[in-house]
Amino acid sequence: MIGNDIVDIEFTLKNSDWTRRGFLDKIFNDHEQEIIADSSESFKTVWRLWSMKEAVYKLYVRSVNERSFYPSSIACRLLSDEKGIVTIEGRDYGTTSICCEEYIFSSTSLDVSEKVKHQVVNFETPVKKDYYSIIKDQLSVDLDWNRNQIDIIKTELGIPELYFDNIKQDVYLSITHHGKYLAFSYATLH
Template identity: 30%
Template sequence: MAGNDLVDLKQAARDSNWQRKGYLQKICTAEEEQLILSAADPHTMLWLIWTMKEASYKVVNRLSGMRSYAPRSFVCSGLHMQGSSVRASVAFYEFSLFINAEVSTEMVHTVAVLREEELGQLQTHYLNYTPGYVSDFNQSHPGYILSKNGAGLPQVRQLPGPQILEASVSHHGRYAAIVFSAPLYAGSPQ
């Protein structure tokens, strides 16, 4: 099970005044706030921390049904950056989540999972975000159908069979990302 979140950095720069008084204290622990303020690029570090929390929330929400989002309760730690890739962890009460993120000049995209080995079993599909992104995905990825289950959560059905894969969808600004587990049987669509 995975959660993902992305931030279009240009859109965030236009829309967010994260430097206003009290904003960081509302969403970050003191350690996270210090990490942001001491970063070479505080804007990008803020959105990395934010996406780590949001992606983790999506996993916890799917498991527990918890609907309230308290960002300070999702504690980010162990950030290890290598080039554009980031590995980290997020703790939320009894949950420990593993994080893999990609950072570029255009966007930050983060995936959270409960078991580290799941990170290697995921497919990530990027799209330009439009209101019709679901149709765009379905047309450009033959063999998969993106939809919502009865609870309104995203899922991907793998054709021709009945296999249903839990999915995580995120979009912001110009971008959308769909993440789901790799198919379990050979000969699956790529």
């Protein structure tokens, strides 16, 4: 299983204020708030931790088949600029984060770490609807499948599943978009 999350930095600067009273308390536990307080780049640290939580939360929803919204029960530790560990319900998940000037992208996977591919797409304007077609284009090339036979269908929980010729495929797919960035990760199971 896989999970990912992208944070558009410019979009976040415009649309979210992490210094707002109560904001950190709603999302981060004491340890995470210490990491943020000690960081020389608090903005980046806040949103890296956030994206780690989101990525692992997505994988978690896939594994338990249930949605909820309680980010502070998801605990993060940072191992390096890239690597981190996120704990949900006593279970640890490794994460990898890419932090650049334009975005922060975090991902996590179980069982398939070697085979996961990630793609980040930059739109010039905020991504609205129908970005599935872009993902289908890319998958068609990567997997050498006929574009017209590819479908992406979301389950009730919002988990995207990949179909070829109306048959569900053994491919994990995780899609994230924020501001003008779209990213998707996928892994074939065999």
